[in-house]
Amino acid sequence: MTRFRLPVLLLWLVALVAAGVAALPLADRLSGGGWYVPGSGSQQAVAATRSGFADRGAGGMTVVVRDERNTADSPAFEARVRRAVREVTGDGRLRVAGSYGWTTLSPAHRGPFLGKDGRTAVTLVGLKLDDGTARRVLPGVQKDIDRRWAPEGLRVSLVSAATLFGEINELSREGLTKAELVTFPLLLVILLFLYRGVAAAVVSFVVSATAIVLTLGVMSLLARYVELSVFVENAATMIGLGVSVDYSLFVISRYVDELARGHDRDTALATALRTSGRTVVFSGTVVVLAMSSLFLVDLNVIQSIALGVVVVVAFAVLASVAVLPLVLHLLGERVLWGRLPGRRGRPEERGRRWRGAARHIMRRPVLFLTVAVLATAALAAPSLSLRTFTPDARIVPESSPVRAGFDAMREQFGPGSASPLTVAVTSRTPLDASADGGRLVALRDRLAALPHVVRVDSPLEALRAASPGRPFAALGTAALGRLPGDARATVDHFVSADRRTLVLEVVADDYAAAPSSRALVSSTRSLVDRWASPGLDAVVGGETAEGVDANAAIEKKLPVVVAVMLVVIYLLLLASFRSLLLPLKAIVINLLSLGATYGVLVLVFQHSSVAGLLGFQEFGHLQNFVPALLLAILFSLSTDYEVFLLHRIREEFDGGADNTTSVANGMARTAPLISGAALLMVAVFGAFAFTGIVPIQQLGLGLAVAVALDATVVRLVLVPAAMQLMGAWNWWLPGRRARTSPPVGAEEPAARP
Known part of the structure; x- marks a missing residue:
């Protein structure tokens, strides 16, 4: 190592700069997703509703507008709300597929989209953006919309899982910055106390900087091709800092001890590598192998974090036994520079207590x-009473426009309105020609009768306007043409263009993560499984179902x-x-x-x-x-x-x-x-x-x-x-x-x- 120290150090510096540049776009490439279990009901429900609907898309959101100056009985209210929603749907970054709600329906039919306070209106918007792109784009759109309308007394919020996790991405970045501002000065003080020397304390950060920068660079490159969770950056930085300062402490302490015993730098470095260096390699191997067991859990968010920890620990080991020794060799006894008052003592004299x-x-x-x-x-x-579930909107500060939108939805339309369960029913034949219309109506009614269900949103009432006795027969071209525009918009929101997929939205009476909402997922799936027949299949999705499936995947593999x-x-x-x-x-x-x-x-x-x-x-x-x-x-x-x-x-x-x-x-x-x-x-x-x-x-x-x-x-x-x-x-x-x-x-x- 000493013979080739200059080429190796040059290679290290080049790699560090290249990784630093590669890491710059990492935060924008990370996904707030990773909670879908492949093949689960929640994942199948998303796939079933991703295309084929007039106003749904690869992603979706709810535009929540609260007018702090006017109520719905004021002409100004409608004009202001329409302008705000028009600006959102016209934003080219969102690639809007369609919309449905307060701004698209006539006054006679938009009542369900007006809040109890008479000041809050919602419009559902479908996006052509994939999930990962939506999470990157939506935070910026939300900030622009808030700056534009907040001074005019309009609180405009974009509510969806994508906006929530996009906001989490931003908060993660801010939290990481705060943590670094707190951590590095604190670590420096502790290292000064441990080494009782300035140079040794500063050199300790060589391993941390190398491991973290290289890891973030690698994660950024990987995130271009595979989905990586937003939590990977914080987790890798936190674990990387922890193990790096530990590993560097072991190596530097032994090197300093050997110098204190009177050995030259070559002998001191050889001893430090032969002893502490081997311990670091062994310990790092244990960490890497133990963390690799988490790849058995078929959940991207866990696999992402495990990958980040594995990579950062591997780089920490490499930096501890390859880069740090070269820096110590170049410094020689100068690593003792900046000795603080007090006597560190010989290694044999310490530890008596x-x-x-x-x-x-x-x-x-x-x-x-x-x-x-x-x-x-x-x-x-x-x-023994430990309970787990996925994050919901409550992890976002109340001051956030995203949190304000979720809170407004829950206050004005019910706690479960922001995250309804989605029952996606698929038929082998078009629903208008199917003889199972009565069974579909019965399914809607039985879902509405389940405990903790506030309501079930469906196209049933709109279809009954054209065909009271056989509602789904109204999906035929001739009958559908006789429906008013609002009714057709409702039908197109819940029924796919090929008339083979029906969406029923089950609104619960509590938060997505509440025990009652989780119990509702279980009862809904049980009901749907008993109801299904060879010609009709149904899957249950939504935010709560996604969390239930993720929990089940973890519990199964743990x-x-x-x-x-x-x-x-x-x-x-x-x-x-x-x-x-x-x-x-x-x-x-x-x-x-x-x-x-x-x-x-x-x-x-x-x-x-x-x-x-x-x-x-x-x-x-x-x-x-x-x-x-x-x-x-x-x-x-x-x-x-x-x-x-x-x-x-x-x-x-x-x-x-x-x-x-x-x-x-x-x-x-x-x-x-x-x-x-x-x-x-x-x-x-x-x-x-x-x-x-x-x-x-x-x-x-x-x-x-x-x-x-x-x-x-x-x-x-x-x-x-x-x-x-x-x-x-x-x-x-x-x-x-x-x-x-x-x-x-x-x-x-x-x-x-």
Whole structure:
């Protein structure tokens, strides 16, 4: 590496600049979608209504106009609303396919599209834009419309899943900027405290900058060809910062220690790579393999985030063992520049208090183990009531025009009006010639009679005007021609041009994420399945159905993900530690820590009093991808610390020390670094918890809590107490011979000067 340092550094700089340029359009390429499960009912419903309708398209939205100066009985109201809607539908960026609602119907038939306050009117607009493009375009259109009409007393909002997730995209970008503004100064202060030197603290950011910039560049290029979730940028940056500062801390600390022992920079660098470098590679491999298990979940939003984490960790490892050593070699002893007052001390002199604490715990292992397990179990108890679902409009601030539109829809037209269930009925023959008209009417009536249903919007009343006895017979050309224009517009909104697809919109009495709305999806699907016949098929879609399907996909695959991940981690730890029982102990303790983390999240985000106290918003559930991601990330990070600690303990044990002395000395040698690394991670994750949008808040807080628990209760209490009780069984492996060299990834004993 030192022989080819200049070409490698040049290659690194070129790659960094190229990735930085490639990353610039990333935010505009990310999708707010990724929640559709391939082949699910919600995905099929979207496909069935995407084309063939007069005013539906690849996407759709509701234009909500609230006039703060006039009511509907004023001539000015109609003129102002029409101008605002005309401006929206005339915007070339939207590629409007058609519209239906207050501005397209006559006064006699547009009553359902006027709110209870007499000031709010809605018009449904179909778009030719695909979902991803709509999410990129709509935030800009919303801002322009708001600037144009807000000064005139008109609140114009574009309401749809695309506008919601487009707004989430913008908020994610703002949250990321805030988190970075908080994180980098905080990290610098902590690193100055840990290194007690300016140069070493600044050099730590080499790994972070490299890993994050290269990852964002790669994600931007991939997003041109595959759908990547809007959450990937925040998640990759957050995890990238966390692991990068950890990995750089391990390498730089060992390098500085070797310089302090009097070694030259080549020897110091070789030792740092041979010890900390191998630990970083092993730890990064564990993270990558554990996160890869999430690709088994057939949900794009989870696969996107998993991909971002895998790529950023891989680049963090590469930067830690390829780029960082070259920078350290060029700096040499100048890495010690800017030493702060106070004495860092020799490596052998540090950690005495940790050794004493470990011995104190191991003198009463049963007591400490019992207390720690009971305390952790008490924290984990609330996790038994953990509930998950997809995000809804409440994750957007109330000041947002998008949130104002959703709130107006719910206040003026009912809580479920902004996100109705869509029942798409398809027939093998045209509906006007079908003998199943009576069954279609019965389906509409039975849907309306379900619990928590406010109404069912359909073309039935318009068709009865032409054919009272057999409404669907009115779809024939001759009968349809006798219908008034408003009735024909209604029919064309709900029935496809080929007359083979009928849409029924079921409006619930609560939010899309409410338990009653989820129960309604289940009862609607049950009713539809019993009703369907060989000639008629029906699928249920909509925002709530989409969330139900996503939850089901996660729940179905989660046991497999857990099993694969635990097997992979067990085998890696088995190969590293050459012990059958230590990997099992690590997995059991990590599961206990994970349960405690889930319990804290339930207390904070599912209970309004706790959420309000900490400044978070209470939703009654966690975002459905958060528990799965926490599972993979936390097992990965916990395994990092486990490897680092147990390899040190193993060194002592293989060197002839007894079990108690091995654990105490291993704690003394690793606890300062583990505590410092944990402090860095808690700072990173905590910054995202208090600056990001709700899913990132939940993920960030969960990671911060878990790392804090892992570095304190787990590493300082549970591990030494459990290892004391296990005694010689710690290193039991049938047929194992005494180790004469450290395992792969181990920190080798430092040579004495």
